[in-house]
Amino acid sequence: MSDEGLTRRQAIAAGLAGAAGLSACAKEKNVSQERMPVVFLPHGGGPWPFVDTPFGEKAELDALATHLREVRSVPATTPKALLVISAHWEERVPTVMTHANPPMFYDYYGFPPASYEIKWPAPGDPVLAARVQELLGNAGIESAQDASRGFDHGTFVPLKLAYPEATIPAVQLSLQQGLDPAGHLAIGRALAPLRDEGVFIVGSGMTYHNLRAFSPRAQPVSETFDAWLRETAALEPAERDRRLIEWTGAPAARQAHPREEHLLPLMVIAGAAGADRGQIAYRGTLLKLALSSYRFG
Numbered sequence: 001m002s003d004e005g006l007t008r009r010q011a012i013a014a015g016l017a018g019a020a021g022l023s024a025c026a027k028e029k030n031v032s033q034e035r036m037p038v039v040f041l042p043h044g045g046g047p048w049p050f051v052d053t054p055f056g057e058k059a060e061l062d063a064l065a066t067h068l069r070e071v072r073s074v075p076a077t078t079p080k081a082l083l084v085i086s087a088h089w090e091e092r093v094p095t096v097m098t099h100a101n102p103p104m105f106y107d108y109y110g111f112p113p114a115s116y117e118i119k120w121p122a123p124g125d126p127v128l129a130a131r132v133q134e135l136l137g138n139a140g141i142e143s144a145q146d147a148s149r150g151f152d153h154g155t156f157v158p159l160k161l162a163y164p165e166a167t168i169p170a171v172q173l174s175l176q177q178g179l180d181p182a183g184h185l186a187i188g189r190a191l192a193p194l195r196d197e198g199v200f201i202v203g204s205g206m207t208y209h210n211l212r213a214f215s216p217r218a219q220p221v222s223e224t225f226d227a228w229l230r231e232t233a234a235l236e237p238a239e240r241d242r243r244l245i246e247w248t249g250a251p252a253a254r255q256a257h258p259r260e261e262h263l264l265p266l267m268v269i270a271g272a273a274g275a276d277r278g279q280i281a282y283r284g285t286l287l288k289l290a291l292s293s294y295r296f297g
Contacts, residue, residue, distance in 0.1 A: 037297035080198030086154030105150035125169035139190035188271020203265030225256035233278030
């Protein structure tokens with residue numbers, strides 16, 4: 001990082017010094033000694049597993065919950081902050097939440113009252129949010145900020161499992177409307193330096209997301225597309241990214257994702273992965289439909 005860039009960050013930190021939730025990376029000049037991995041994970045459905053939901057079998061739901069709890073063990077060292085790209089937030093340009101103490105955003109409906117009482121009180125990180133915008137700007141990507149946005153269930157469900165103590169600062173970044181895969185790969189590439197600054201970047205979506213066909217009858221479709229995705233993630237980066245950009249040509253692609261918002265967080269993660277090849281972190285099912293999770297690095 002240049003001295004000029006560092007000075008800007010110090011100035012931002014000084015102006016926000018009284019705010020709660022400033023991350024350690026904002027207080028230290030040194031970057032992390034360990035490059036953080038990046039992950040893409042499936043966040044399940046609605047407020048599961050914190051309330052009873054009428055879908056899925058216990059064994060497959062328990063397996064997914066176990067996997068999400070184990071996400072905290074993916075980084076070799078404790079992250080200084082979390083940056084989450086959730087499938088459940090889209091804006092005109094990539095938009096970062098800046099609230100120092102983000103509220104909850106219950107972006108689902110029709111569930112029991114307890115679903116709207118779930119809490120995950122992780123602090124925000126305005127300095128990390130400013131750093132995200134700085135990196136995007138350096139890459140020529142326009143961005144915006146939202147001071148009132150709260151954690152949606154694409155963030156609070158998996159991270160309440162992975163980090164139940166809710167002490168690590170967390171920030172959400174939106175998808176960009178239009179859902180252009182190449183554009184989201186570029187967003188990820190711009191954010192890659194955060195991996196050397198102690199930030200754990202998490203993409204939260206689903207590898208199958210066709211709500212109108214979410215039943216065991218769609219098992220062949222889900223398995224076909226999931227097999228293509230597993231093969232793609234493990235390729236060398238240039239070929240991986242080419243295939244992700246052209247994902248609609250994959251077998252059963254539009255049957256698995258009539259609309260691609262739940263797949264796009266993977267594009268951001270692949271961009272941030274750089275030269276790291278993907279590894280399958282989890283293979284499971286939900287309503288017999290194939291789901292997979294990936295880590296890079």
